[in-house]
Amino acid sequence: MPRQPYHVAVDRVDFEALVGGDIRSLARAISQVESAGAGTGELLERIWAARGAELGAPSHVVGLTGPPGSGKSTMADALTSLWRSDGRRVAVLAVDPNSPFTGGAILGDRVRMQRHALDAGVFIRSMGARGHLGGVSLATRGAVRLLDALGWEMVVVETVGVGQSELEICEIADSVVVVTTPGTGDGIQVLKAGITEIADIFAVNKADMPGLDRVVRELRDMIRLSASRAQWKPPVVPATAAEGPEGVRALAEAIDRHRLQMQESGELAQRMVRRLRDEVVEIVALRARSFAREQLAGQGLGLPAAEARRADPEAAADLLLERFRQQGSNIGQQGAVTAAPRRDR
Ligand SMILES: Nc1nc2c(ncn2[C@@H]2O[C@H](COP(=O)(O)OP(=O)(O)OP(=O)(O)O)[C@@H](O)[C@H]2O)c(=O)[nH]1
Numbered sequence: 001m002p003r004q005p006y007h008v009a010v011d012r013v014d015f016e017a018l019v020g021g022d023i024r025s026l027a028r029a030i031s032q033v034e035s036a037g038a039g040t041g042e043l044l045e046r047i048w049a050a051r052g053a054e055l056g057a058p059s060h061v062v063g064l065t066g067p068p069g070s071g072k073s074t075m076a077d078a079l080t081s082l083w084r085s086d087g088r089r090v091a092v093l094a095v096d097p098n099s100p101f102t103g104g105a106i107l108g109d110r111v112r113m114q115r116h117a118l119d120a121g122v123f124i125r126s127m128g129a130r131g132h133l134g135g136v137s138l139a140t141r142g143a144v145r146l147l148d149a150l151g152w153e154m155v156v157v158e159t160v161g162v163g164q165s166e167l168e169i170c171e172i173a174d175s176v177v178v179v180t181t182p183g184t185g186d187g188i189q190v191l192k193a194g195i196t197e198i199a200d201i202f203a204v205n206k207a208d209m210p211g212l213d214r215v216v217r218e219l220r221d222m223i224r225l226s227a228s229r230a231q232w233k234p235p236v237v238p239a240t241a242a243e244g245p246e247g248v249r250a251l252a253e254a255i256d257r258h259r260l261q262m263q264e265s266g267e268l269a270q271r272m273v274r275r276l277r278d279e280v281v282e283i284v285a286l287r288a289r290s291f292a293r294e295q296l297a298g299q300g301l302g303l304p305a306a307e308a309r310r311a312d313p314e315a316a317a318d319l320l321l322e323r324f325r326q327q328g329s330n331i332g333q334q335g336a337v338t339a340a341p342r343r344d345r
């Protein structure tokens, strides 16, 4: 099976500039990761090698999710200003699985984020669905991996649009912030099933609007009633993102507190391992799927319709998996599977 679709073409990225913190090179590298889908391969390996023994703290990946118009982008902007004021570099990835667009920020967000345009410590990027072999989730994971290797302290993943992928994308984050708002039709009933369970922090944005107390109370009741044994009880934090940094200070504090608690409890390390495992599973699934499609291209299983009706798809799948194991890249090799960089193997 050809491997190169999964590999980032290192030569197309100015490596020195990239490691030196150049934003344009970073944008180019992420485009490569995005179109390559699964792996950042050699590029990551080189970055880690260039960093040497000193690893530093991993990026704090903060997921922002919630109903359309709840103020996620405004919040990302305000948090960015706040974190910049204490010297952290901030990357914002706006992920929209339904959008074909990729590259720059979405128009409204671009205008809003204009103030950061000259700041080399801010990177803003929208991740659309175009050109990915592995979908937006794998591309985002790749981008996060790259930003972590390059030492970005904060990575905000804002999910735009709706759907199951929203949950999936939240799994990338260390701290999931679910954003809701007071007022009619909003509050907790607009939150999708499943989203409340993965929330680490609830932000009630637009705290300047009437009805704040009620939403805060509803959320706190809900958290109290949920029979979670976890040490961390999601705090409910009012925010006024439109006010800028001051409007999200309490939220930023909650985000830092959550990170600290995760670090101390060992949860951060566990999530990191789990994320790597999920990513590997996703890549395997992706490769196996494209292998199966290639194998079956054109003639299907070569069966006439009457036979196809009585065919056993399980048996056919077993056959393909066996073939995949024999031919299909290094995944099928015997022995322990390692995710260590190639030079260590
Ligand atoms: N009153 C008030 N309005 C706010 C606040 N924060 C954001 N808004 C407004 O809410 C609207 C939507 O904000 P966005 O930041 O675009 O919301 P979003 O969640 O990113 O929206 P989508 O990306 O479309 O899902 C904008 O008009 C903001 O100006 C706030 O704290 N108070």
Ligand SMILES: [Mg+2]
Pocket (backbone or CB within 6 Å): 072, 073, 074, 109, 158, 160
């Ligand atoms: Mg937005």
